[in-house]
Amino acid sequence: MxxxxxxxxxxxxxxxxxxxxxxxxxxxxxxxxxxxxxxxxxxxxxxxxxxxxxxxxxxxxxxxxxxxxxxxxxxxxxxxEEAFLWELFGTFRYFSKPIWVILSVTALTWIAWFPFLLFDTDWMGREIYGGEPNGGANYDTGVRMGALGLLLNSVVLGITSLLMERLCRKRGPGFVWGVANILMAICFVAMLVVTYVANTIGYLGKDLPPTRIVIYALTIFTILGFPLAITYSVPYALISTHIQSLGLGQGLSMGVLNLAIVLPQ
Structure with missing residues (x-):
């Protein structure tokens, strides 16, 4: 991936x-x-x-x-027999408190991730490069720079995926997931700070952004690859572990966690 x-x-x-x-x-x-x-x-x-x-x-x-x-x-x-939708929802009464915590945190996490995944390049084009869609070269340059940031994000994501098992064995999956969510929140706050600084400098709509502003934005995109890799894998491992003890099957755990991901949309 x-x-x-x-x-x-x-x-x-x-x-x-x-x-x-x-x-x-x-x-x-x-x-x-x-x-x-x-x-x-x-x-x-x-x-x-x-x-x-x-x-x-x-x-x-x-x-x-x-x-x-x-x-x-x-x-x-x-x-x-194949489980129908009402049978899937019927299993909710067997869930323990840790399972509900995992589902809740997953839903809240994806509420934060979806806007970033949808508007990351648009943020770079509008807020960092000061452009508008179909309004000049600045926006297009910002979108391409945002794609470069996502490329770096994917590189970090791939490296983190290779080290995932070692991290979880050493610190525990819950701890790793918690640190990843904290880092995600810090990065999103940093995006607000960079946006404020970009508006304060006063170059928007007049010139290309200073190099340091672009570096800050690319750094945030790159760092976000680590929590994104954790979000793609660790919650599934945690929910599978807890549901397996109930004897409800691995397929059910995947379906339930996917519901927690798609419902915030």
Whole structure:
């Protein structure tokens, strides 16, 4: 996932894709539009390549073969039943207090993460570079710089993922998650401080931001890769551990935690 994010954000931070795909630049589509269309073409190319690799690598059993018939018979003969939505909500009464705490913290954490993930590059373009969408080069430059910050964020995310098991074994997953949430809150407050400083200096709408302001913003984006990596993995491990002791199954733990993530939206 981190590698895919790095490649994607690297694509967004490069402003010369219209030269690679010159046919995307038309009288009705300026350079920014052409770069965006070029990114879509790259996306299609990678999807085709990965789809081909997946199809060639998967060893599927044809439907008319005896192996498929045996697998279908075993599946129909099993006693397991799929859980419907009301059965999923019905299991809430078995949850202990630690499970509710994990779900609550997860929901609150994602309330903080969703605005950042949606408007991070827009914040860079508007608040740091002082631009407006379709209002000049400053906004486009800020968005590309925001994509560079997200690229650095993904690099830290990938490194943290590799060290995740060691961190959790040494300090405990709950402690690591708590530190990550505190660091996330500090970074978001730092974004407010950087925004205030940028408005105080008075360059917005007149010139490009000072180098130190850009470095501050990129540093915040980079540091946020650590708590984001923790948020992607540790809550699932914690909820699985507590639900397993109740004998409710790992699939249920994933579904319940996903509800805590999507409900804040």
């Amino acid at each position: 981190a590698i895919g994010n790095i490649l994607g954000y690297a694509t967004g931070s490069y402003s010369g894709w219209y030269k690679v795909f010159p046919f995307t630049l038309t009288p009705a589509c300026n350079i920014s539009c052409a770069n965006l269309k070029s990114a879509f073409f790259l996306d299609i190319i990678f999807i085709l390549i990965t789809t081909y690799i997946s199809i060639m690598a998967a060893n599927e059993v044809p439907l008319g073969s005896s192996g498929a018939a045996n697998a279908e018979a075993e599946e129909s003969g099993g006693s397991a």
